[in-house]
Amino acid sequence: MSGPQLNEVVLKDEELDLFNASLLDRLPNQRQENGLLVRPLRSTDYDKGFIQLLGQLTEVGSIAKEQFLNTFYKMKMAGSYYVVIVEDLDTGKVIGSSTLVVEQKFIHNCALSGRLEDVVVNSSYRGKQLGKLLVSTIAQLARRLQCYKLMLDCRDRLIPFYESLGFKQEPGNANSMKMRFETTAEQSRL
Ligand SMILES: CC(C)(COP(=O)(O)OP(=O)(O)OC[C@H]1O[C@@H](n2cnc3c(N)ncnc32)[C@H](O)[C@@H]1OP(=O)(O)O)[C@@H](O)C(=O)NCCC(=O)NCCS
Secondary structure, three states: OOOOOHHHHOOOOOOOEOOOOHHHHOOOOOOEEOOEEEEEOEOOHHHHOHHHHHOOOOOOOOOOHHHHHHHHHHHHHHOOEEEEEEEEOOOOEEEEEEEEEEEEOOHHHHOEEEEEEEEEEOHHHOOOOHHHHHHHHHHHHHHHOOEEEEEOOOOHHHHHHHHOOOOOOOOOOOOOOOOOOOOOOOHHHO
16 A cells, blocks of 8 residues: 555644545635634544534444544545535534545446435534535535535435425435444444
């Protein structure tokens, strides 16, 4: 493997962006307004409440800083993960997050397909259009990266939220199915 090794880069406490922040500068959405900054997830965000924020979305487990950094670095090396967060610059806390995962396909002339994942806004900041800001930023990013579509799964009650942002349930093609597996924490890391 070429490039920096995990212990050389992450364990030095160096501040790294998950992806190139200039990608966000070139989108129509503003990056900074009213003391809030939209930016890529950083390796230092463990200490800014990122994991606690995800806990408002689903069960997260107790993640040690080293596990967070290992996962961050795996995502960075893979190059297809775009975790976009909102930081409140007054408190230095991460108060919103959403993820674009870009999947390389063979179909459609080796096209790219995007998935929107893990959208969450801190409960004290909801109703201020931040969810909308995050989802529209992900949609703009997917378009900029030349994805031919952006998909998501959501709870029924959130269908109006996503419809208001341009997502559509396609007639005859709107089913989401899944198979769930029991895994130990050890297996799920493979
Ligand atoms: C869903 C969530 C991200 C929305 O964040 P938010 O910052 O409060 O949303 P916004 O303020 O941008 O709302 C934008 C619009 O969507 C509507 N909306 C927000 N949450 C909604 C909900 N649960 N159901 C229906 N509409 C909703 C708002 O009324 C608003 O409408 P308006 O533009 O007409 O005023 C936030 O409620 C959250 O983090 N929920 C818990 C985690 C979760 O369920 N994530 C989604 C997983 S699929």
